[in-house]
Amino acid sequence: MLEKTTRVNFLFDFYQSLLTPKQRSYMELYFLEDYSLGEISETFDVSRQAVYDNIRRTEMMLEEYENKLLLYDKFSKRQKLLDEMEQSLEERDPLKRYVDQLRELE
Amino acid sequence: MLEKTTRVNFLFDFYQSLLTPKQRSYMELYFLEDYSLGEISETFDVSRQAVYDNIRRTEMMLEEYENKLLLYDKFSKRQKLLDEMEQSLEERDPLKRYVDQLRELE
Numbered sequence: 372m373l374e375k376t377t378r379v380n381f382l383f384d385f386y387q388s389l390l391t392p393k394q395r396s397y398m399e400l401y402f403l404e405d406y407s408l409g410e411i412s413e414t415f416d417v418s419r420q421a422v423y424d425n426i427r428r429t430e431m432m433l434e435e436y437e438n439k440l441l442l443y444d445k446f447s448k449r450q451k452l453l454d455e456m457e458q459s460l461e462e463r464d465p466l467k468r469y470v471d472q473l474r475e476l477e
Numbered sequence: 478m479l480e481k482t483t484r485v486n487f488l489f490d491f492y493q494s495l496l497t498p499k500q501r502s503y504m505e506l507y508f509l510e511d512y513s514l515g516e517i518s519e520t521f522d523v524s525r526q527a528v529y530d531n532i533r534r535t536e537m538m539l540e541e542y543e544n545k546l547l548l549y550d551k552f553s554k555r556q557k558l559l560d561e562m563e564q565s566l567e568e569r570d571p572l573k574r575y576v577d578q579l580r581e582l583e
Binding site: 386439442 | 492494495542545546548
């Protein structure tokens, strides 16, 4: 079975522009819209196996792109640093927290 | 003639992992090592026109990748923000500038 992980979702987010329209459609339906393989195969009138193989191959392509470009890896590292920086900013100036909280109530 | 611009250098930097080894070699020699088309054609024992066409096509591929992934565009925007942030930090705490200057003298 194909795993519906956060990682695949992120990789799809970063590299979907490099996929073919068919690959993109299958991936969107399976990972974002939570269609089953059977539902996708009915929608496109192809075999369930063909859908499975296509998605499997696309996942491998996404991992290959990630190996080469490291967009998800760098994104995660930047997010972590930004979180830490935000935390430090709040500690330095506690007022910021109140502004954020007031904003969230709007 | 092919223009040896900063833009091509940056695009090559971001997307070289997606090129073939041959494309990478020609681009490196032409843009980083500043070889002429004639020197590359002698090195690889192919026609000058073949080298020119290959580099021209590679440049177009790099622009296509940039259209799809916007890595250079986002990098430039992040650099600009980081520069501004660094400037603000220095204004907030002038001591930082002295530390930087002392570091540069080492």
